[in-house]
Amino acid sequence: MPDTTAPAALDPVLDHIDATLPEALDRLMALLRIPSISTDPAYAPDCARAADWLVAELRALGAEAAAHPTPGHPMVVGHLPGRGPRVLFYGHYDVQPVDPLDLWHRPPFEPEVQDTTAGRVIRGRGACDDKGQLMTFLTACRAWKAVNGPLPMEVVFFFEGEEESGSPSLIPFLEAHREMLGAELALICDTGLFDDRAPAIITSLRGLAGIEVTLTGADRDLHSGGFGGPAANPIRVLSKVLAGLHDDTGRVTLPGFYAGVPEVTADQLASWDALGFDAEGFLRSVGLSRPAGEDGRRVLEMLWSRPTCEINGITGGYTGAGFKTVLPSQASAKISFRLVGDQDPDAILAALRAYVEASVPEDVDVTFEDFGAAPASVMNTAHPAFAAARAALSDEWGMDAAFTGAGGSIPVAGYFQSILGMDSMLIGFGKTDDGIHSPNEKYDVESFRKGARSWARIFDRLRG
């Protein structure tokens, strides 16, 4: 029974985390076994099961908790009283689809702790993104509670089940529950170690907007002998359209695209240079050698502070084995934009639509399907929690923690700002080779253990 009259102690909490690691891994693996794929309606019952599992886990911590129904998957909300600042901890219990399944070495929802040459890992879909990361925080709470009793802050727990599928229920839920969810600061564990080795607090995120473009020429597939020449080929039209999106220096050509994009200061570039990022190694690790993108920009600068226009998928005509001399009726491409600064995602999607419509012959039809739009976010690092967290992370990892940017987008951080007026502190322990969104996802056991210990240290410093 913890002695709640004595000052709360940090070291016993750290020891407790280390000593009870096997049980914590078991709990994580129970959550990993639930195939909570949000984008596929066939797994909706499993998403509900994962929500219920977290409700039970929160209640075991002493929190009031419930799974709130939505038009989509449930939102898990919990509340744990405590003396100190009121913070919200966010995570998501849904996971990415698993295709291509034949590239997994073991079933994605049969998690396992494995020995590798680089140490022990937890293997399974969601091991990193986001279940493993989410559980570092709950593990720290459980350990603090076991040793010290009440946490040194009041915690609102908020777990959604649609992050991998565009979060359609999120904005209405935030708007309807401002009081229940509002806090001084949000803590989010869904990012990675800087350069796979150094603790980092992410203070800016790129935004994201997506759209699918479908071009239709003839009303049926045509024989390329009988029609080749005078008949418009949607694949050729689409290639020209896509090729025209970037100039020869790698800049996006859409009118107004760079409105709201801040030019990074020399000081900021210098501080990023000082991080010692191994750009060649970063590219080499995935079989590349030459930085693509905008001429004259550093790799880190591009990832953290420059917007992109990318093509995530393209299809048209005959794509099977062998050859078919067809002029296809249709071709389509999925395009997404990573956004920075004050870029307006809706304006950019409108510019894309206008550009495509102006670029195609009059007898080629164009249809669009939007897939979400969220602006970039930049955090206000003046809140004392940021300094506290930086010191705590430096203690745990034995090196200075950095404030960094991020290439990815976590739209919820933007919505916390715009709807709840709340900044987010993004701290995570993932690694580049975790393979999130890919087959054979894993999470290092050391990331899990040191992650939980990092949160415990942050709790200690938040105590003031």
Added chain:
Amino acid sequence: MPDTTAPAALDPVLDHIDATLPEALDRLMALLRIPSISTDPAYAPDCARAADWLVAELRALGAEAAAHPTPGHPMVVGHLPGRGPRVLFYGHYDVQPVDPLDLWHRPPFEPEVQDTTAGRVIRGRGACDDKGQLMTFLTACRAWKAVNGPLPMEVVFFFEGEEESGSPSLIPFLEAHREMLGAELALICDTGLFDDRAPAIITSLRGLAGIEVTLTGADRDLHSGGFGGPAANPIRVLSKVLAGLHDDTGRVTLPGFYAGVPEVTADQLASWDALGFDAEGFLRSVGLSRPAGEDGRRVLEMLWSRPTCEINGITGGYTGAGFKTVLPSQASAKISFRLVGDQDPDAILAALRAYVEASVPEDVDVTFEDFGAAPASVMNTAHPAFAAARAALSDEWGMDAAFTGAGGSIPVAGYFQSILGMDSMLIGFGKTDDGIHSPNEKYDVESFRKGARSWARIFDRLRG
């Protein structure tokens, strides 16, 4: 029992064709039921079955016939003695793949005669290309034999099973069997009525060369947040490569592409203009309105006398439902060229390969797969058979038959010239809406009936 002492009569043969049409359609449908898809190895036994079916059909005509094995699908060769010129009749018993299967209204290999607002049609894969067309000739032979006995020419029948998949066994077989196959003239029934209404003898064909290009960037699919910007995206690279193949006037940019392309004479253009081709109707029939291709060229001129570079298929990244923010590892495209005049297909494929390799970043790998290369062919219409056929067709169709060009490629005609020194006379009865190479292929019963009658009339005129 035909009276073989009397002069051979034409009208009874025509009547016999009309009277026995139901039985002829039944025979055709038996051949259509065999799924002889040559490009897919799973259907190799069915290709052999189709070959055997034709051997039996030829033997029923009184011909000696056999299926000759090759490294691929068998070649059917038959011989029917007769008094008159020695001609070779060529056809192919293999058919195009059926995808997309979900667009067929009934199974592609369950043929049926159907009533439509435009008359009766034979529905099924291969109904036109090439089984229905091939059977017009055999039907004429069967009727002539029933009425008159021996045919007024000596016929070598030659059916291959790889026309839809690049004819890999054809050239070696022709080279190995020059004596068995050599004749004064080849007759080929694999083309269409001019403008869907007028009988035509095709006297020039475009050539064909195909190649698949695959680009590989990173050694795995990447997360577009974590890598978007500095990581090369093979879809973007491929789009630029493909877009660069044509300039803004529609000309192909490959160096040397137009070497050997004759400029059509004003006389030739005038004679084509005189055919009364409805270019707007041609495009409108497939849901288009604006001629694509080279600026300033007529539709017919482009189809018959201009070379093309087309993209028949493109694929890369995530192409399923919804969205996936992936930077794919690979992207690929299938490219084919229609050739005219003396264009050298091998030189053009080499120029394409050189262009692609010079256009990609050094860390993006390129692989190619060739899919056949055949030059264009132009026939020598001085052979008396051309005038005879023209008169015969004019009699059957009630209007002057034309010598025309063709947009498509029938490489065997070029090989007959280069290997056997033999010209080909291409006469066919297909229509634009037959949907060859597409779902719901059909062949008009009237094309089948009048086609068989046309051949009978040609036999009569060959008799001299």
